[in-house]
Amino acid sequence: MDLQGKRIFVVEDNIGNLTITKTLLEAHGALIAAHRSGHDVMPHLKSFLPVDLIILDLMLPSGITGYDIFSAIRNEHEFDGVPIIAMSVIDRSKVIPLAKGRGFSGFISKPINFQQFPKQIADIIAGVNIW
Numbered sequence: 001m002d003l004q005g006k007r008i009f010v011v012e013d014n015i016g017n018l019t020i021t022k023t024l025l026e027a028h029g030a031l032i033a034a035h036r037s038g039h040d041v042m043p044h045l046k047s048f049l050p051v052d053l054i055i056l057d058l059m060l061p062s063g064i065t066g067y068d069i070f071s072a073i074r075n076e077h078e079f080d081g082v083p084i085i086a087m088s089v090i091d092r093s094k095v096i097p098l099a100k101g102r103g104f105s106g107f108i109s110k111p112i113n114f115q116q117f118p119k120q121i122a123d124i125i126a127g128v129n130i131w
Contacts, residue, residue, distance in 0.1 A: 002028070002029065002122065003025060003028040003029050003030040003118060003121065003122055003125070004029030004030075005029060005031065006029070006052045006053065006122075006125055007030075007031050007033075007048060007050060007051045007053075008025055008030050008031070008032050008052060008053045008055065008121070009032075009033050009034070009035075009044075009045050009051050009054045009055070010032060010033070010034045010035075010054075011034070011035050011037075011041055011054075011057055011066065012034065012057045012087070013036050013037060013057060013060050013061055015036070017057070017110060017111075017112075018034055018036065020112065020114075021112070021117075024114060024117055024118055025118065025121060028118045037060060037061070037062045037064075038064025038065065038066075038068060038069055039062050039064060041069050041072070042072060042073075045079075046078070049078060051082055052082070052083075052125050053083050053085070053121065053124060053125050054073065054082060054083070054084040054085070055084075055085050055087055055108075055121075056069055056070060056084060056085070056087065057087055057088065058086050058087070058088040058090060058099075059090065066086055066088075070084055070086075070102055071102075074103065083105035083125065084103075084104055085104060085105055085106040085107065085108060085124055085130065086099045086104050086107045086108075087107070087108045087109075087110055087112070088107070088109070089109070089111075092107065092109055095107055096131055105130075106120075106130035106131060107130070108120060108130065
């Protein structure tokens with residue numbers, strides 16, 4: 001799979017998870033920008049336009065959730081059509097119905113599968129929903 005030049009914005013508070021995510025995607029040619037809290041995400045995200053994919057950790061320590069950030073992004077027209085996926089350690093059976101209902105393009109469980117993750121990301125960018 002080729003992620004060459006794809007622009008991916010990641011919101012992840014855990015430095016270990018963020019490092020793994022960035023390393024795997026950058027190894028496949030993606031350009032990554034990241035933010036580690038729910039606060040002030042929008043200015044950072046807007047400064048990274050155009051963006052091909054947004055990855056949101058659902059549980060952030062700041063009191064702002066990935067669901068909150070998703071809603072804020074969907075209120076901004078410059079992100080219309082940009083796929084947004086949720087990542088979490090929360091039980092899939094609880095997260096997937098909520099994420100689908102909100103309009104996410106997919107869900108990836110943490111810890112991520114190192115072999116599958118880059119392909120999952122490429123598939124989502126190509127328009128395939130990953131659940």
